[in-house]
Amino acid sequence: MSIELARKLIEDWLTQRGLRVVNKLNDREIILTEGNNTVYLRISTEEFPTESYITDELSNVMRNRFNYNKAYIAFPQSVRGLINGKLFRSSRVGIYIYDLSSTDPEKAIEELIPSIPIQLQQGASDDLRRKIDEFERIINDLKNDLLNADNKSLVRDINELRDRLSRIEHELSKLAERVSKLENMARSSDKAQSMSQQVSTIVNDELPDFLSNNPWVNVLKKRGGEG
């Protein structure tokens, strides 16, 4: 249960320093806010980490790094000697070190490397806002035209608008589908097993390589009285 304990310890420590938990993606990933910054935190509980494990953890964080202003990984004490500080600084990912055996909650956490904040990419939401603005302008134009337009052109405009709306809805539902797909992929990517499980359960109609040209297949089949 060390993940529960570690998360509680780290959350308390961060809360005392003015950070606020806004979302828990799962039991290892938390989103916090610190002033205007959003902060991503990943908690690692591996008791016997290796350098490659730490790099894996970093690459997991980097996948979503541009969605948050700051990002941290909290490692247990045992990683202290294994950290490549240059790599973390250049990736702008910070490190907390926690010690579950410490009796003083204040000293149980240490900010080993601070995370350098980055400007978030606003592209997607800007695009959406622009679309909404355009939509608003159309509605306003429509309102203005309502008084001096004849009924026929009004109907035509409404129909056109309806078409455009349904196109936007269609686009939106496609986007939502893609987002949820991406979310699922991200969730399952650190569980390599469950990924390969999908591969494993594909219906199979061919002999695996190790079954073909194996004399035992015929030897064993004869046991049932077959030729």
Add this chain to the structure above:
Amino acid sequence: MIDEGKYKLNYVYAEDFGTGYFKYGPITLRDRPYMVQSRGLFLRDLPESIKLLVPKEVLERGVVVGDDIPKYLSSIRDAIRNLRYPLRDGIIRKEDEDSWRIIKELSRYGFSQFYQDFTRRPDFRGFFLVVALSALAPDYMRDRMIEVHKELDDELGGKLLQAITIIDQPFAVAIAEKAVTCTVIEAGHGNIQLVPISYGPIREGIVALNRGGAEANAVTREVLKDSGYGDLAKDDYVVEIVKRTAGLVPRNLDDAIKKAREDSDRFSIKVRINPLTEIELRDTAWMRFLIGEVVFNPRHDVFSSYMQQGRLVIEDAAIGDTVFYGEMDMAEALITSIRKVPVEIQDKIMSTIILSGGAFSWSVPPGLEDVAVNSVDKIKFMISEKLPDLANKLSISIVKDPQFSVWKGAVIYGYALPNNVKWNERTKEGWYYLHQ
């Protein structure tokens, strides 16, 4: 009626209960099964505060395996007592209920990763399950394995399994290696099994040795103590790494020791455990050869002296009707095994010898080729010393895929063994149908 061959191309499932790792999965994984360590953690001494956080059904079962172990390990007060390796010797005693509970959990853990996907398929009528066990497993172990899987199938409404069969691990190796007549020598952690095979295992020819990787670990521990690393010698992880990195198999132990004592620089080695811990064997570099030798021949004076001092225990043991020889060397064991099979097939059986299992994975570092050998050459050399004529006739090879060959062989067996071969109580072979 679904075609038998087509059905089995999707729904054969194999479990290999190895001493170190449990390998499992359906035939659709092709040649890479999933694996977890063959161990389980009992949730006996959990603090009350932690118990509240454990899912109810996990708490009721009281034992966890696989990825769940690290989650709970730090909360268990007496981890050494509660973390158990049920298959250390390949055999589970009848009354060892703790180990049987772990077996059931390992199996449940494996199925839980596939069951939901497979039950969604309209043609799924339950897996044909092949369980691979040590050739030395007594009959009660085979019966109990069927019981354990029956219970799991019942828990899932009888939809998990259609039929179960059991196969000897060395037999599975022979199948995976496509050898119809051969001798398989399976060297595991706790014991070594020599099994002659001719269209099936020849039970009267089986020879068992009561040593394996564990004895190489015990010798490594003594080497560490003699080299001044008594504190690290207690750590199984350190011992395993030093064994794998520093252990050598000598062509001839006396020659190797002589050369290594004369030129310790050439044989010295530094083993880096982690950035803080490094082990150096320099004055004791000659002892590297003891680590590998003990698997093949523990009769040398050095080992006798260890045994007299109580630092190493290698002795005969009897489990059921099988005698596990402690000190019998590998060449003698092979000759004994071949002599036990009918004379007319002895030639064929000895012509192909297949080595499998972790205790045979020894490498030869560059520059030490004059004294160190791999397992294949070691056995050839040992036999040629005893029976030079026989050595020329032998073709010895080591399995290409030592970790997975048993699982692969078990899958092939499950695919090829016809459905109408019913379970035979006497021979413990054939399909045991659960719902007929």
